[in-house]
Amino acid sequence: MFTTAWTASPQLPSEGFTPNWSRQGFWRQSVRQVVRLTAGGGRLRVRLSHAYGTSPLRIAGATVARTTEGAAVAAGSVRRLTFAGAASVEIPARGHTVSDPAELALGSLESVTVTLHLDAVTGPAAFHAQAFATSYRGAGDRLHDLDGHGFGEVTESWYFLSAVEVDAGRGDAVALFGDSLTDGFGSAPGANRRWSDALAERTGRPVLNAGIGGNLLLSDSAWYGEKGVHRIGRDVLEQPGVDTLVVLLGLNDIGFSETDEQPTYHPAPVVEAAELIDGYRQLIRQAHARGLRVIGATLLPFGGSDHWGEHAAKVSHEVNEWIRDAGEWDTVVDLNRVLADPADPDRLHPAYDFGDHLHPHDAGYAVMAEAVAEVL
Known part of the structure; x- marks a missing residue:
C-alpha cells in the first residue's frame, strides 16, 4: 500500500x-x-x-x-x-x-x-x-x-x-490544508521547522503539507493558488493514505481587504462570516464523502498585522465562534487560544510572533503541532 x-x-x-x-x-x-x-x-x-x-x-x-x-x-x-x-x-x-x-x-x-x-x-x-x-x-x-x-x-x-x-503499508496520513501559516512562512529556511514537520516528529504519522502562502478559501488568485474549495480534491483527497484533514484557512479572505494597495493581494473582496462558513461546509462535505475525519482549526490571532482592521476583527471573531461551537467538524483544535497573548487575545503571543504579528516562528509552530497532536 x-x-x-x-x-x-x-x-x-x-x-x-x-x-x-x-x-x-x-x-x-x-x-x-x-x-x-x-x-x-x-x-x-x-x-x-x-x-x-x-x-x-x-x-x-x-x-x-x-x-x-x-x-x-x-x-x-x-x-x-x-x-x-x-x-x-x-x-x-x-x-x-x-x-x-x-x-x-x-x-x-x-x-x-x-x-x-x-x-x-x-x-x-x-x-x-x-x-x-x-x-x-x-x-x-x-x-x-x-x-x-x-x-x-x-x-x-x-x-x-x-x-x-512510499510503500509504507499504512493509511493514517494527516493532511494540513491552509495558507502561509501551514506552508511555513516564518520558520527557519532549510531546517524543516514548519508545524507540519513538528507534527510528524511528534506523532510518527505521515503528515502532508497542503499549504500555499497567501491562499484563499473562496477566491482564485494569480499569485496564491486556486481557491481552497476547488484545490482540496487534487491537493488532499486524491493523495493515497490520507485519513485525517486539518483545515486552517480563511484568514486571507478576511484580511486582504484590509491591506494597502498591492497587486499580489487581488482579488480582495470584503467577505462576511456566512460566506466563509459556507466554504468550510463545502470542505467538510468533500472530505466526509471520501471517508476522512475533519478537524477544524480556529484562525490565529492577527491583531496589529497588516491584515487587521475593524471588519476583519468582527468576521474573525464570528468565524472562530462558529468553528468552536457549530458541531459540524469531527473535532476542533483552538489554535487561536493556544497562541494568543494573554494581555491582548487578539494578538499573537510575543513569544511566538515572527515579527509581523501574523505568522509564528519556529517556537510558535511547535506549539501548534503539539495542540493538533492532542486531538488526533
Whole structure:
C-alpha cells in the first residue's frame, strides 16, 4: 500500500515571493530537489504535476537518491525512475503522472533527492513558490551527478514535483490544508521547522503539507493558488493514505481587504462570516464523502498585522465562534487560544510572533503541532 509521505501544492507560474524559475521554465537543464519524507518504506514513486501547462511537457529522465548534503547524493543510491516502463515520459497539458515504484529504502524523516532532466523547452513551470528549502539547477543531463558541483544555480521553490509516495503499508496520513501559516512562512529556511514537520516528529504519522502562502478559501488568485474549495480534491483527497484533514484557512479572505494597495493581494473582496462558513461546509462535505475525519482549526490571532482592521476583527471573531461551537467538524483544535497573548487575545503571543504579528516562528509552530497532536 502506497502512502503519500511528502507533498507540495502546485501553483500557477508567477513571480512568487522570492526569485524563481517558474515563468521562464527549463531547457536542456536538470533540476534537483530535496524533500524530507514523513513516512518510510522500501520503495517509492514520485508524482509530477503539469497542472498549468498549455502544451505537453517532456521529462527526458528522472532519478531519486539518498540525500547527503546540499545537492550531493550518496554513491550507490541513485535509482533511475521509469514511467510505465519507459525512461522518459510526456505529460499532457494540465495533466500529471506518477512514476513506477523504485527500490530505495528510506526511513521516516529521511530526505530524498529527486532530479529531473528537461531536454526540451518546458514553457512556464507549475511550481510551489515557498519551499523554505533549496532547489538546484544545472546545464545538461545531471541525473547521476553525485557531488552536486554541476548544479550552480539555486532557488527556494519546487518545480513539477508535487508528491512522493512510499510503500509504507499504512493509511493514517494527516493532511494540513491552509495558507502561509501551514506552508511555513516564518520558520527557519532549510531546517524543516514548519508545524507540519513538528507534527510528524511528534506523532510518527505521515503528515502532508497542503499549504500555499497567501491562499484563499473562496477566491482564485494569480499569485496564491486556486481557491481552497476547488484545490482540496487534487491537493488532499486524491493523495493515497490520507485519513485525517486539518483545515486552517480563511484568514486571507478576511484580511486582504484590509491591506494597502498591492497587486499580489487581488482579488480582495470584503467577505462576511456566512460566506466563509459556507466554504468550510463545502470542505467538510468533500472530505466526509471520501471517508476522512475533519478537524477544524480556529484562525490565529492577527491583531496589529497588516491584515487587521475593524471588519476583519468582527468576521474573525464570528468565524472562530462558529468553528468552536457549530458541531459540524469531527473535532476542533483552538489554535487561536493556544497562541494568543494573554494581555491582548487578539494578538499573537510575543513569544511566538515572527515579527509581523501574523505568522509564528519556529517556537510558535511547535506549539501548534503539539495542540493538533492532542486531538488526533
